[in-house]
Amino acid sequence: MQKVGLQQNMTQTTKLSPTQIQVIRMLEIPSIELNQRINEELQENPALEEGREQTEDMTIDDMSIDEEGYMPDDGYEEGRQRDPLQNEDFNYEQYISDDETPGYMLRQPSNPVDEDRREVPIIGGSSLIEELKAQVYLTDMTKPQRHIAKWVLGNIDDDGYLRRTTEQLVDDLMFQEQLSVTDEEMEAIVKQIKEFDPPGIASANLQECLLKQLEVKTPQTEAIRLAHTILKDYFEAFSKHWYDKIKQRLECTDEQFQSAVQEIIRLNQKPANAFTGNMYETQRETIIPDFTIEERDEELFVVLNTGDIPELHVSREYSDMLSEYSSMPQNAETRKATQFIKQKLDSARWFIDAIQQRNETLMRTMTEILKAQYDFFLDGEETSLKPMVLQDIADRTGYDVSTISRVSNSKYVQTRFGTFPLKYFFSEGMTNAEGDEVSTREIKKIMLELIAAEDKRNPLNDDQLATLMAEHGYPIARRTIAKYRDLFDIPVARMRKSV
Numbered sequence: 001m002q003k004v005g006l007q008q009n010m011t012q013t014t015k016l017s018p019t020q021i022q023v024i025r026m027l028e029i030p031s032i033e034l035n036q037r038i039n040e041e042l043q044e045n046p047a048l049e050e051g052r053e054q055t056e057d058m059t060i061d062d063m064s065i066d067e068e069g070y071m072p073d074d075g076y077e078e079g080r081q082r083d084p085l086q087n088e089d090f091n092y093e094q095y096i097s098d099d100e101t102p103g104y105m106l107r108q109p110s111n112p113v114d115e116d117r118r119e120v121p122i123i124g125g126s127s128l129i130e131e132l133k134a135q136v137y138l139t140d141m142t143k144p145q146r147h148i149a150k151w152v153l154g155n156i157d158d159d160g161y162l163r164r165t166t167e168q169l170v171d172d173l174m175f176q177e178q179l180s181v182t183d184e185e186m187e188a189i190v191k192q193i194k195e196f197d198p199p200g201i202a203s204a205n206l207q208e209c210l211l212k213q214l215e216v217k218t219p220q221t222e223a224i225r226l227a228h229t230i231l232k233d234y235f236e237a238f239s240k241h242w243y244d245k246i247k248q249r250l251e252c253t254d255e256q257f258q259s260a261v262q263e264i265i266r267l268n269q270k271p272a273n274a275f276t277g278n279m280y281e282t283q284r285e286t287i288i289p290d291f292t293i294e295e296r297d298e299e300l301f302v303v304l305n306t307g308d309i310p311e312l313h314v315s316r317e318y319s320d321m322l323s324e325y326s327s328m329p330q331n332a333e334t335r336k337a338t339q340f341i342k343q344k345l346d347s348a349r350w351f352i353d354a355i356q357q358r359n360e361t362l363m364r365t366m367t368e369i370l371k372a373q374y375d376f377f378l379d380g381e382e383t384s385l386k387p388m389v390l391q392d393i394a395d396r397t398g399y400d401v402s403t404i405s406r407v408s409n410s411k412y413v414q415t416r417f418g419t420f421p422l423k424y425f426f427s428e429g430m431t432n433a434e435g436d437e438v439s440t441r442e443i444k445k446i447m448l449e450l451i452a453a454e455d456k457r458n459p460l461n462d463d464q465l466a467t468l469m470a471e472h473g474y475p476i477a478r479r480t481i482a483k484y485r486d487l488f489d490i491p492v493a494r495m496r497k498s499v
Helices: 018-027 031-044 060-064 128-136 143-153 166-177 183-193 206-215 222-233 235-239 243-250 254-265 316-327 332-372 374-379 390-397 401-408 440-453 462-471 478-487
Strands: 048-050 291-296 299-304 312-314 412-415 418-421 429-431 437-439
Touching (some): 018 332, 018 401, 031 048, 031 332, 128 143, 143 166, 166 183, 206 222, 222 235, 222 243, 222 254, 243 254, 299 332, 312 316, 312 332, 316 332, 332 374, 332 390, 390 401, 440 478, 462 478
Parallel strands (some): 291 412
Antiparallel strands (some): 048 312, 412 418, 429 437
């Protein structure tokens, strides 16, 4: 017989509470998407209501908002910072009591700025793709051809190029739209699109794009005609900076060649960027800053952008309903109804608390970033940025590094010097010749200044750049110079040479 025995094993597991899961999701949402997330929750959960709840003897503020704008949290030690990923216990029976109906006004605590300043300007205007579609109706295309043309516009990339071949477009049109056209018909439609504004749009490659821009220039000067010949017949040699060979073949003077090169330099390599409205996008992306740095009485403050986020509270009707069902004789039907109501009330409470914790976490994190990079927020100079990694802010706030990572992802702050992503303020550091720790961002800026000031007829190679950087007090290796140069998409010295 086989002996059967009992065994005890100890294992350690980590479980996230519903509020923790909500907070994790909320932290990753930028302000521009938070309002949409709240609207979705309002539609899905009838126990969550929008607006300020009024009762016979008190308002929602009297019941559940403390003087700093936060909802009281039973059992929460005053002054202690909560990490959103910490475990918390919840008392489900608190929903039954009328005087503890939770609510939360989504405003920034201790906001030094007037309450009325809630609006953040949003860039308006139409996108390039909309302008191109409008130009379709200015052609003599038939209705079916216009439909195909608008479909072709959807294949133009963010730089304004149509990099797909006629055969690929025909095949995709059949697969996606179940429309059959010949190669000749597709070529005719694409040819008309290439006549649209801005010049060079829908080009297959850079050479075609630049040639198109030269063709529409008026008047057609000698320099423009020479530039057209260079790009048409010597494009590869020109891209490799073989200027002497081109001048020899064309038998032109240095002055003539220089004039032609200047015409080429003025052309736009990304025709989508020539649009005078917003950047080319099928759906325009608008950056709404999550924070604003305000100055009052010569002191800087962090303001959390709450925009049009509504006030939220847990439904009084659902709380009364839970109390009523709890006092009724329990059977299968009442237990099911009680469980449903309690689930919705729990979800509403967790959602409200998650937004509260989100705002607390965002504010504390951004406040510590402000303290760490205070000099930059005062003068806006990139060289004022100090070396800072996620762990530094985690140590300052008491949060986990993963929490700081979620906060800094897809979040923006508006300053007097522009709007910056939070990731902009994080960078590695190194020690300069004086022994001071400096940000790699400062080193990159110095390198870019050296390249910008170099003699374009005899540009600096990586060894020379490394020597100059050392003279400026930044001893870095040649391979580091090459890495930074590649990071900014700067070609080697030979490719930067000009006439």
